[in-house]
Amino acid sequence: MVPLNWYIILSAVIFMIGVAGFLIRRNLFIMLMSIELMLNAVNISLVAYSHYLQDMKGQIFVIFIITVAAAEAAIGLAIIVSLFRNKQKIHSDEIAEMRG
Amino acid sequence: MSKYTLIPLLPLIGFVITILFGKQFLKYKTHYVSILAVFGSFVMSVITFFEVAGGARINEDVLAWIFSGAFKVSFGLMIDPLTAIMLIVVTSVSLLVHIYSVGYMHGDTGYYRFFSYLNLFTFSMLMLVTANNLLQLYFGWEAVGLCSYFLIGYYINKKSAADAGKKAFIVNRFGDFGFALGVIMVFLYIGSINYADIFANINTLQGKTIAILGYDCQLVTVISLLLFCGAVGKSAQIPLHVWLADAMEGPTPVSALIHAATMVTAGVFMVARFNPLFDLSPVAMGVVAITGATTSLFAATIALVQNDIKRIIAYSTVSQLGYMFLACGVGAYGAGVFHLFTHAYFKALLFLCAGSVMHAMAGELDIQKMGGLRKFMPVTFATFFIASISIAGIPPLAGFFSKDEILWLAYNGGPVGKLVWVMGTIVAGLTAFYSFRIVYLAFFGKFRGSHEQQHHLHESPKSMTVPLMILAVGAICAGWIGIPELLGGNNWIGQTFFHDVFKHPHITASHAEEWMVIGVSVIVALGGIFVSTYFYFWNPELPKKVGAQYPGIYKVLWNKYYVDEFYDLVIVRPTFWIANKILVGFTDAKIIEGIVNGVPKLIGMFGDKLRKLQTGYVQHYAISMAIGLFVILAIVLISGLK
Numbered sequence: 001m002v003p004l005n006w007y008i009i010l011s012a013v014i015f016m017i018g019v020a021g022f023l024i025r026r027n028l029f030i031m032l033m034s035i036e037l038m039l040n041a042v043n044i045s046l047v048a049y050s051h052y053l054q055d056m057k058g059q060i061f062v063i064f065i066i067t068v069a070a071a072e073a074a075i076g077l078a079i080i081v082s083l084f085r086n087k088q089k090i091h092s093d094e095i096a097e098m099r100g
Numbered sequence: 101m102s103k104y105t106l107i108p109l110l111p112l113i114g115f116v117i118t119i120l121f122g123k124q125f126l127k128y129k130t131h132y133v134s135i136l137a138v139f140g141s142f143v144m145s146v147i148t149f150f151e152v153a154g155g156a157r158i159n160e161d162v163l164a165w166i167f168s169g170a171f172k173v174s175f176g177l178m179i180d181p182l183t184a185i186m187l188i189v190v191t192s193v194s195l196l197v198h199i200y201s202v203g204y205m206h207g208d209t210g211y212y213r214f215f216s217y218l219n220l221f222t223f224s225m226l227m228l229v230t231a232n233n234l235l236q237l238y239f240g241w242e243a244v245g246l247c248s249y250f251l252i253g254y255y256i257n258k259k260s261a262a263d264a265g266k267k268a269f270i271v272n273r274f275g276d277f278g279f280a281l282g283v284i285m286v287f288l289y290i291g292s293i294n295y296a297d298i299f300a301n302i303n304t305l306q307g308k309t310i311a312i313l314g315y316d317c318q319l320v321t322v323i324s325l326l327l328f329c330g331a332v333g334k335s336a337q338i339p340l341h342v343w344l345a346d347a348m349e350g351p352t353p354v355s356a357l358i359h360a361a362t363m364v365t366a367g368v369f370m371v372a373r374f375n376p377l378f379d380l381s382p383v384a385m386g387v388v389a390i391t392g393a394t395t396s397l398f399a400a401t402i403a404l405v406q407n408d409i410k411r412i413i414a415y416s417t418v419s420q421l422g423y424m425f426l427a428c429g430v431g432a433y434g435a436g437v438f439h440l441f442t443h444a445y446f447k448a449l450l451f452l453c454a455g456s457v458m459h460a461m462a463g464e465l466d467i468q469k470m471g472g473l474r475k476f477m478p479v480t481f482a483t484f485f486i487a488s489i490s491i492a493g494i495p496p497l498a499g500f501f502s503k504d505e506i507l508w509l510a511y512n513g514g515p516v517g518k519l520v521w522v523m524g525t526i527v528a529g530l531t532a533f534y535s536f537r538i539v540y541l542a543f544f545g546k547f548r549g550s551h552e553q554q555h556h557l558h559e560s561p562k563s564m565t566v567p568l569m570i571l572a573v574g575a576i577c578a579g580w581i582g583i584p585e586l587l588g589g590n591n592w593i594g595q596t597f598f599h600d601v602f603k604h605p606h607i608t609a610s611h612a613e614e615w616m617v618i619g620v621s622v623i624v625a626l627g628g629i630f631v632s633t634y635f636y637f638w639n640p641e642l643p644k645k646v647g648a649q650y651p652g653i654y655k656v657l658w659n660k661y662y663v664d665e666f667y668d669l670v671i672v673r674p675t676f677w678i679a680n681k682i683l684v685g686f687t688d689a690k691i692i693e694g695i696v697n698g699v700p701k702l703i704g705m706f707g708d709k710l711r712k713l714q715t716g717y718v719q720h721y722a723i724s725m726a727i728g729l730f731v732i733l734a735i736v737l738i739s740g741l742k
Contacts, residue, residue: 019726022719022722023719023722023723023726026719031718092717092718092719093717093719095716095718096715096716096717097716098714098716099714099715099716
């Protein structure tokens with residue numbers, strides 16, 4: 001039997017990889033992928049706890065999150081595609097239109 | 101609501117109708133409404149007068165005004181002999197002024213406005229005299245002040261008129277401030293502002309003292325002097341007399357109204373109304389007497405040398421009001437009010453004659469440029485002449501009886517009385533002199549104005565001359581209600597009419613002395629007329645020589661003792677300095693504008709710094725979110741560990 005803290009550590013590690021990827025990489029696609037990574041890290045911990053606590057609510061939430069993540073990925077990709085069509089840029093440092 | 105309510109109500113209705121419908125509908129017919137309103141009020145006043153003379157006394161609350169705990173004020177009516185005679189004065193003079201104005205203001209663009217203000221003025225004064233409590237008196241008091249502002253500044257396009265209106269209002273404010281304090285103190289110490297309660301409890305004030313700046317002052321003296329302060333402002337006594345001469349900027353009928361009936365008499369009326377209070381304080385009485393006598397002498401001397409016909413008459417009013425206060429100050433309230441009554445007629449007459457002269461002279465006011473008007477305007481001349489003998493105090497005209505009554509009672513009034521008697525007698529001579537100076541300069545001799553003016557000379561229309569003639573009757577007969585016993589009369593007004601309102605002063609002097617007082621005043625008046633005749637009729641060149649001989653005195657009198665200049669230096673300029681340098685320059689520019697402009701500027705500055713955070717780089721936002729997340733986590737974990 002795999003103990004709970006292993007799942008938690010795995011979840012934390014994947015989450016940190018996602019955060020680091022989001023912060024360090026400048027390619028919008030990679031950043032979007034990092035966000036997906038963070039979401040899935042959270043999913044792992046939710047499923048783990050759900051199993052540990054014998055409560056199905058956690059797993060129901062995971063299903064929701066996966067649904068939302070799919071929608072979000074679709075919208076995110078659409079935004080990036082249209083951004084690229086307009087600016088021919090995919091590098092986040094080059095896109096700073098909202099500078100105050 | 102009894103029929104007496106109509107007396108003040110009718111002019112109010114007239115005012116409302118004329119101000120609402122005057123401009124569009126009534127236009128040059130406005131006077132019908134106004135005159136009808138005042139006429140109704142006059143008829144009611146006459147009826148009331150006879151009822152009061154028959155013994156009726158009215159004191160009733162008409163309309164609840166302020167009900168707050170123990171503090172109850174109503175619009176009320178109190179009609180006693182004092183009010184009754186004031187009603188006659190106010191409504192009769194006002195009615196004649198209204199009629200006169202039809203001719204005088206003919207064709208003026210503000211015709212409806214003028215008549216509605218006249219109605220409001222009359223209403224205010226009637227509220228003042230019929231009040232049965234101090235607050236209503238104060239209401240009327242302020243309302244006449246407001247109306248005087250409207251009417252003095254009636255020619256709104258003329259700067260001097262607007263300034264004079266402001267001056268009247270502001271100078272009155274000084275007096276009214278004291279008056280308001282007096283009213284408050286009466287309420288504080290007596291607990292009511294109804295006349296009936298005040299006079300019933302007036303003796304409780306006696307002997308009480310109040311600490312002012314460390315000195316113990318008699319409460320009655322303090323209250324009386326505060327109330328008198330208001331009278332000084334309203335009745336143009338020293339040191340607040342400066343507004344009255346400038347009030348000449350208004351149309352002449354307004355001057356007549358202000359001087360004879362609706363405004364300046366309010367002070368005398370108020371002092372007479374509060375006679376039980378003033379009687380308790382010998383100090384206050386002394387102050388009233390001396391102020392009155394000094395003002396009287398002071399104004400009479402100024403009137404000697406002025407050339408503006410209306411200004412001379414204005415100073416004559418100040419002087420005559422001084423006479424009335426002199427009378428009140430020696431306890432002869434009845435004589436003071438009697439003089440108020442007779443004065444109203446000859447003074448209104450003098451002013452309306454002056455207006456008639458101005459009308460003929462195309463607005464010219466300088467008597468040095470008149471002359472010989474007798475031939476062109478016989479009615480004006482005759483009536484002006486009657487008014488002049490009346491004010492000079494020649495028997496048997498109205499002015500003689502009231503003036504003589506005052507002088508006689510002053511003579512009886514102890515050392516202060518003797519002093520003011522001497523001053524009053526001198527004033528009688530001066531009054532005769534300056535009144536006849538106008539008569540000779542304006543109506544006798546050769547015409548000294550321009551050719552156009554001479555060509556334009558004409559007698560005024562009927563609507564103006566008829567009121568003059570009616571007033572002339574008043575100037576002759578008004579005094580006959582107070583013929584002293586010595587001269588075969590029964591002094592009806594003093595002995596019978598006022599017997600329960602004023603205490604009749606105690607007479608100690610003998611009949612021989614009374615003859616002496618009468619004799620002296622008549623001789624002095626005749627002397628004044630004689631000197632005037634000598635100077636301005638027989639030797640027209642003499643006045644200039646005399647003036648040249650005493651240039652110092654002449655200059656001081658011509659400049660009215662430099663009181664205006666003094667006030668300008670001591671009050672007006674420092675006030676303007678404070679206004680410009682401190683209020684406008686510092687408080688307004690720095691503090692108010694500093695706050696108003698500073699707050700947005702500060703927010704703008706702050707925002708300017710904050711927007712630097714908004715880099716537009718997604719990573720920057722992300723890292724701040726991450727840092728925030730870690731900080732919050734750290735706090736939760738650390739605090740959770742404890």
